[in-house]
Amino acid sequence: MSGQRIPVIIDCDTGVDDALALLFAVRHPGIDLRAVTCVAGNTDVDGVVRNTLTVLEQAGAPGVPVARGAERPLIEPVRVARHVHGEDGMGDLGLPAPTRVPVDVDAVTLLRREILSSPRPVTLVPTAPLTNIALLLRAHPEVVRNIERIVFMGGAVETGNATPVAEFNVWHDPEAAAILLTAGVPITMYGLDVFRRVVVPGAYVRRLRASAEPALRMAGELLAHRDPAASGDPTPSGGLGDAGAVCAVVDPAGLTTAALPVEVALAPGPTRGQTVVDRRAREGEAEVHGLGRERPLVDVALGVDVERYVRLWLKAVEGI
Template sequence: MTRLIIDTDPGIDDTFALVLACASPEVDLIGVTTVFGNVGLDRTTRNALRVLALCGREDVPVAAGADRPLVHPHAHRAGAVHGEDGLSGMADTLPERQTGLVGTDAVALMVRLLDSSPEPVTIVPIGPLTNVALLLAAHPSVRSKIERLVIMGGGLAGGNVTAAAEFNVWSDPEAARRVLVEEPVPTTLVPMDITTRCAVDLSWLDRLAASGPRGATLVRLTGTYRKHYQRTLGHEGMVIHDAVAVAEAIRPGLLRTSRMPVEVECGMGPARGATIADPREHRVRGEDAPREIDVAVDADLDEVRTFLLSGLTG
């Protein structure tokens, strides 16, 4: 049983990721925290609560976190991709959760859950890394309670919000650098290079919609998102980035990884938010090379898609 905390900014692909975690018998989802990102914090928080209600999970504690980056203002949201409400204009069609937010913020909730856990916990940040950077900076004692971070973010060959930067890292590069470069916590980075290769097609979505009311609801939420990906992919289908990261958290090794150091560009030029990985051998990098993390670089793509569909359909 994998104990998970998901830090999220729902978002369509975040919604698929949350449902996957809720539907997986291998997962003990002990908490959900929210962060600004695809839409503002008020909407990401509302969406997280409603997705948990869709899954019948009144028991999972939810806390809201950062509403802005650590240093510089957030330039824009992703309404053109996810819809202005984050769920293709369909957020209000999801059920209201009877259990509201816990009476504390995201960092405090994570500290409480980590301190009280009888075993290490996997944290899956699938939005900007602001909450996680704050957690590790203010509460270094919790590092030993974290089994690993499984982070959806970064683009090794380029970005999706700029030519250089992927959205989650670009949204708060300073926080991303703190977590990916400086913190001595076991980390698996799932960049958009591999998540994009795991894109699902119309047949996959049709099978999900036919699986039952929850699957049909998920597919109904994807209108704006699918229009975006029809333009970018050139065919019917979509990329569910965040669900791929949750899949790796549930089944370690589903994605093939390579250990390497990464750097995050925090300057204010056109490369801001770029994630730069160094795949050279350690002997080439030298003794002063920075710490290494596991970066997902490959997978059996059909196996990933099958795992996602099986999990989402229960």
């Protein structure tokens, strides 16, 4: 990595793993976190704003601007994931209310302002449903001239989690995801295929939970968060989840990617929200008969160096 810090904006729906991503972004010396924008997803958008401000405060972040964004998808009703992230979206850990407040502009306005004012092209990291990003690209297409890359957590090559084939962030707002893929900038898809694999071993989770520093204790509790009915382990391992996408910004060599055509299934039914990734070695009958269509090439993450990203995250957040 060069000596220059990478300008980054995170668009999130702060739940358990978004919080781990924010903590890493604040503490990694190679990242210049310019702004954070919030969207409904893991919980309602006001809860997301509250959680984001709490995490930044606990992490000791400087005055990073935070903005409230879309409270529902472009077309669909909002469908939050409290069954995964707890009623408050943060594992119901009883974290203190933030003293910080969001800025007095909406997320799209803040995104446009921070992207265009950055002296270097920005890396945009959406770890949430892509509603804010779609609205930005449609309302202010000029921003693409100062976007280096979009690294989004979303999609799946193999198995989904919201449905058998659709990942939650894309399924929550498929039309927004489809707009993102036409942004005209380099895109990395950090999907469930790698998301599920980056797990912090229990010994490190235990160390974080025992820390005297509130931010590290918070990280440990978030990593240990589990459905009580599913695990009685007092020191479980914990997935980095969204934080892996931010690790990929700092250390892209930790991913194995392939440039592949990707489209989002938008029709009603069981495949809605699926990221259809074309891994065929040659054209099929549809293309031969002129029925294929141009699909954007996306750098799809197919493999990840798990230990490398776990070490990277721990080193940054613990400052060692």
